[in-house]
Amino acid sequence: MAISYAEARALLEAHGQSQVLRFWPTLPAAQQQELLAQIASLDFESVSRMRRLLAARHDAAGAGEIRPADVLSLSGRERDRAGRAGKRALRAGEVGVILVAGGQGTRLGFGGPKGLFPIGPITGRSLFEIQAKKILARERRFGAPLPLYVMTSESNDGPTRDFFAANGSFGLSPERVRFFSQGMWPALSAEGRIILDRPDHIFLGPDGHGGVLAALRNRGMLADMDRRGLRTLFYLQVDNPLVDVADPVFIGAHLLHDADLSLKVCAKRDPEEKLGVYVLRNGRPAVVEYTELSHRQKYAGAPDGRLRFRFGSVAIHVFALPFLRKEAEAELPLHIAHKKVPFCDDRGRPVRPDQPNAYKFERFVFDALSDAERVVALEFERREEFSPVKNASGEDSPETVRRDLTEKFASWLETCGAVVPRDAAGRSRHRIEIAPCFALSRDELGAKIGKGFRVTSDLLLGDQPASGAATTRKPIVS
Numbered sequence: 001m002a003i004s005y006a007e008a009r010a011l012l013e014a015h016g017q018s019q020v021l022r023f024w025p026t027l028p029a030a031q032q033q034e035l036l037a038q039i040a041s042l043d044f045e046s047v048s049r050m051r052r053l054l055a056a057r058h059d060a061a062g063a064g065e066i067r068p069a070d071v072l073s074l075s076g077r078e079r080d081r082a083g084r085a086g087k088r089a090l091r092a093g094e095v096g097v098i099l100v101a102g103g104q105g106t107r108l109g110f111g112g113p114k115g116l117f118p119i120g121p122i123t124g125r126s127l128f129e130i131q132a133k134k135i136l137a138r139e140r141r142f143g144a145p146l147p148l149y150v151m152t153s154e155s156n157d158g159p160t161r162d163f164f165a166a167n168g169s170f171g172l173s174p175e176r177v178r179f180f181s182q183g184m185w186p187a188l189s190a191e192g193r194i195i196l197d198r199p200d201h202i203f204l205g206p207d208g209h210g211g212v213l214a215a216l217r218n219r220g221m222l223a224d225m226d227r228r229g230l231r232t233l234f235y236l237q238v239d240n241p242l243v244d245v246a247d248p249v250f251i252g253a254h255l256l257h258d259a260d261l262s263l264k265v266c267a268k269r270d271p272e273e274k275l276g277v278y279v280l281r282n283g284r285p286a287v288v289e290y291t292e293l294s295h296r297q298k299y300a301g302a303p304d305g306r307l308r309f310r311f312g313s314v315a316i317h318v319f320a321l322p323f324l325r326k327e328a329e330a331e332l333p334l335h336i337a338h339k340k341v342p343f344c345d346d347r348g349r350p351v352r353p354d355q356p357n358a359y360k361f362e363r364f365v366f367d368a369l370s371d372a373e374r375v376v377a378l379e380f381e382r383r384e385e386f387s388p389v390k391n392a393s394g395e396d397s398p399e400t401v402r403r404d405l406t407e408k409f410a411s412w413l414e415t416c417g418a419v420v421p422r423d424a425a426g427r428s429r430h431r432i433e434i435a436p437c438f439a440l441s442r443d444e445l446g447a448k449i450g451k452g453f454r455v456t457s458d459l460l461l462g463d464q465p466a467s468g469a470a471t472t473r474k475p476i477v478s
Contacts, residue, residue, distance in 0.1 A: 002036075002040070003036050003037075003039060003040040004036070005021075005024070005032070005036065008021065008036050008039045008040070009021060011039065011044065012039065015044050015047060015048065016192070016193075017047075017193065017194050019193055019194070019196075020035075020039065020194055020196065020202060021035075023196070023199035023200065023348055026199060026348070027199060027200050031199075031200035032200070034200060034201070035200050035201065035202075038201065038202050038204075039202075042186065042194075042202075043183070043185075046185065046334075046361075047185075047186065047188075047194070049331075049334055050185075050188055050192075050334060050336075050359075050361045051188065051192040053334050053336055053361070054188055054190075054192055054336065054359055055192065057336075064281060064282075065281070065282075066279040066280065066281045066286075066288060066297070066309070067279065067280050068279060068280070068302075068308060068309060068311075069278050069279050069280045069285055069311075069377060070377070071265055071278070071311055071377045071378075071379050072253065072376055072377060072378050072379065073378075073379045074249065074253065074378070079249055081252070081256070082248075082249045082250075082252035082253040082256060083248045083249045083252055084252065085248075085251070085252030085253075085255050085256050086247070086248030086249055086250065086251035086252030086253075086255065087142065087248045087252070088252075089231070089232055089248075089251055089252070089255060090138060090141075090142040090144060090146070090246065090248060090251070091142045091143065091144055092144065093144040093145050093146075093228075093229065093230075094229065094230055094231040094232055095146060095230065095231075095232045095233070095234060095246055095251060096146065096147040096148070096149060096225055096228070096230045096232075096233050096234070097135055097146060097147070097148050097149065097233070097234045097235075097236070097245060097246055098149045098151065098212065098216075098233050098234070098235045098236075098319075099131055099148060099149065099150045099151065099236060099237075099238055100151045100209050100212060100235070100236070100237045100238065100315075101113065101114065101115045101128070101150055101151060101152060101156075101160065101237075101238035102151055102152055102153035102156065102181075102182050102206050102209075103153070103156075103206075103238075103239070104155060104156060105117050107390065107391060107392060108389065108391075108392050108398065109392050112156070112159055113152070113156035113159050113160050113163070114127065114238060114239055114389075115127045115128040115131075115156075115160060115163070115238045116128060116159070116160075116163055117389065117398075119241055119389060119398060119401055119402065119405075120402075120405075120433050120465065121402040121403075121405050121406050121431040121432065121433045122431050122432075122433040122458055122459075122460045123433055123460065123464070123465040124465065125433075125465045125466075126163075127238050127239060127241055127389070128160075128163060128164070128170070128238065129167065129170050129465060129466055130241045130436070131236070131238060131241070131243070131245060132148065132164075132169070132170035132171075132172055132177075133170055133171070133435065133436040133437055134243075134244075134245040134246070134436040134440065135148055135172060135245055135246065136170065136171045136172055136436070136437060137436040137437045137440050138245065138246050138440070139172075140437065141440070145173070145176055145228070146176075146246060147176045147177075147178065147224075147225075147228055147230065148172060148176060148177045148178070149178050149180065149216070149221050149224075149225075149233075150164075150177065150178070150179050150180070151180055151181070151182050151212050151215060152179055152180070152181050152182070153181060153182055153184070153206045154181060154184050154204065154206075157179065157181050160179065161179055164177060164179075167466040168466070170466055171437075178221060178224060180215055180216065180219035180220075180221050181215065181219065182206050182207055182211040182212060182215045183206075183207040183211045183214060183215060183218075184204035184205065184206060184207065185204065185205060185206075185207045185360075185361055185362075186202050186203060186204055186205075187203050187205060187339070187341045187358045187359060187360050187361075188358060188359050188361075189357075189358055189359075190358075190359070195341055195343050195358055196343065196344050197341075197342045197343055197344060197350065198344055198348075198350065199344055199348040203341055203342060203343065205360050206362075207361070207362060207363055208335070208361075208362025208363045208364055209237065209315070209362075209363075209364060209365045210332045210362065210363025210364045210365045210366075210367060210368075211362075211363055212235075212365055213324065213327050213328045213330070213332070213363075213365065213368065214328055216324065216328055217325075217328035217329070222321075222324070222325055222328060225321055226321075230321055231320070231321050232251060232254065232255065232318060232319070232320060232321065233318065233319045233321060233324060234246045234247075234250075234251065234317075234318055235315075235316070235317040235318070235319060235365070236315065236316050236317075237315045237388070239388045239389050239390060240314065240315070240316075240385075240386060240387065240388040240389075241387070241389075241401065241405060242384065242385045242386060242387045242401075242404060242405065242408060243316055243385055243386075244384070244385055244440075244441075249378075250262065250264060250316075250318060250378055251318055253376050253378055254318040254320075254376055257374060257376045258374055259318070259320065259372070259374045259375055259376045260319075260320050260322075260323035260371075260372035260373055260374055260375065261317060261318070261319055261320070261323060261368055261369060261372040261375055262317060262318040262375065262376040262377070262378065263278065263287075263313050263316065263317050263366070263369075263375070263376075263377050263378070264313075264314060264316040264317075264377075264378050264379075264380050264385065265278045265311040265312060265313055265314070265377050265378070265379055265380070266311070266312060266314060266379065266380055266381070266382040266385075266386055267306070267307075267310050267311065267312070267382065268307060268310055268311075268312045269382075271298040271299045271307060272290075272298065273290070273312065274290050275290060275312030275313065275314065276288055276289045276290060276312065276313050276366065277290070277293065277309040277310075277311060277312055277313070278311045278312070278313050278377050279309060281370075284369070284370045285369045285370070285372065285375045285377070286366075286367075286369055286370055287313045287364075287366035287367075287369060288309075289335070289364075293309070297309060311377070311379070313366055314382075314385075314386045314388075315365075315366075316385070317365070317366075318376075323368075323371075323372065326371070327368045327371060330368070330371060332363040332364070332367045332368065333363070333364075333367050334361050334362070334363065335361065335362050335363070335364060336359055336360070336361055337359065337360050337361075337362070338356040338358075338359055339356050339358060339359070339360045340352075340353050340354070340355065340356050340357060340358075341353070341357060341358035341360065343357070343358070383404065383407065383408065383411075384408060387400065387401045387404035387405070388401070389401045402431070403427070405432075405433065406427075406428050406430075406431050406432045406433070407427065407428060409432040409433065409434045410422075410428040410432050410455075411442075412434070412439070412441075412442040412445050413432070413445070413449070413453065413455065415442045415446070416442060416445055416446040416449055416453070417446075417451060417452075417453065418449060418453035418454065418455060419452075419453070419454040419455065420432075420455045421455065421456075428455070430455055430456075430457055430458050430459060431458045431459070432455065432458070432459045432460075433459070433460050433461070434460075434461045434462060435460075435461065435462025435463045436462075437462055437463055438461045438462030438463070439461070439462070445461075448461075449461075
């Protein structure tokens with residue numbers, strides 16, 4: 001939307017943000033136009049909400065009174081029934097996948113979208129390729145399309161599209177891979193003023209994974225889902241390569257309970273793990289961020305000796321499309337964080353602070369839980385589906401994720417009767433990687449390997465990686 005200088009000035013003055021134009025007389029014409037375009041794109045209603053939240057500091061209120069919520073753990077017969085229901089939906093082409101991938105690999109020391117990060121234990125397959133190949137494998141198993149909706153951000157949209165194009169969408173039909181950018185929000189100073197990081201540019205940051213709801217509406221993705229006859233959407237984040245994408249059992253449990261929104265939960269590894277916990281708050285299902293929990297709540301014990309609030313949400317969801325459409329029109333709560341935000345000083349010089357100096361705002365997708373009439377929280381084994389790559393070293397790092405991928409595949413092989421040599425710590429002595437199109441589960445693997453299978457060195461089962469992945473050592477291909 002085009003906007004004039006006079007219109008921009010009036011708009012900013014009406015919202016107490018006239019400082020955004022303080023360098024206007026010094027800017028070349030092209031930069032003036034770029035700044036006007038940014039101003040025109042701002043959601044001033046949301047900015048007003050941010051200022052109210054900042055003034056009230058609601059984030060300091062904490063989690064309040066909460067209690068454990070019911071979690072579903074499926075028995076063998078119930079699991080089979082759910083699996084059959086999920087498979088019916090997949091065969092009917094009623095399921096789509098939403099992949100949230102707006103982040104950069106900065107914390108990993110990686111220059112580019114996080115989805116491009118190489119994570120395969122042997123092949124160096126990227127996070128994007130691993131997730132996309134799981135979708136391709138599902139399409140082949142069920143003989144039906146499984147459309148993929150990839151949420152990017154302003155900073156990584158172009159490189160993400162280019163990466164998929166350069167790799168032939170990893171075998172998926174390009175017509176069924178849709179990209180859409182999430183919204184971007186300004187940061188505010190302690191006084192509630194929008195921050196410039198250059199004389200001609202407003203600092204903007206992604207509006208959080210909860211921004212996926214409005215972005216699906218604003219970018220035409222909900223209409224696309226309707227056109228394709230989808231009913232159920234599987235949601236995941238790109239940085240967790242262990243996810244069982246479009247898991248028929250999870251989808252089936254969601255459908256059998258006629259749920260609006262479902263989530264997978266697992267036991268936290270310790271009280272301080274940075275996972276939101278699934279609870280009831282004011283009688284409604286909710287996920288409470290770890291930062292909102294008091295020390296007492298984090299360490300509270302249950303009668304069986306385990307944590308009282310032990311079930312963490314790992315950003316694996318299933319949405320019913322009508323509920324997704326309704327929530328796209330809702331106002332999710334805002335969350336506030338004190339962060340280091342680059343800014344320019346009064347002379348227009350860029351400054352990178354070494355201490356938090358401003359406030360960023362986000363929406364979280366799990367806040368939609370409070371609006372859901374029916375919710376399913378399905379328990380799962382974390383070693384099977386949760387090992388995110390978030391840090392350059394330590395927990396949740398490339399090293400631990402590659403280890404966990406190998407251990408997952410090693411356990412599959414052992415269940416199928418294979419021999420996997422292990423070290424004194426009980427870990428596989430050899431790296432193992434199983435391509436999704438070779439086997440998506442231990443049952444599929446068992447049908448493909450013979451009796452007496454033995455792992456004698458690094459083992460790669462299945463197809464070679466697409467271009468852009470780096471093989472670190474020549475694998476044995478079976």
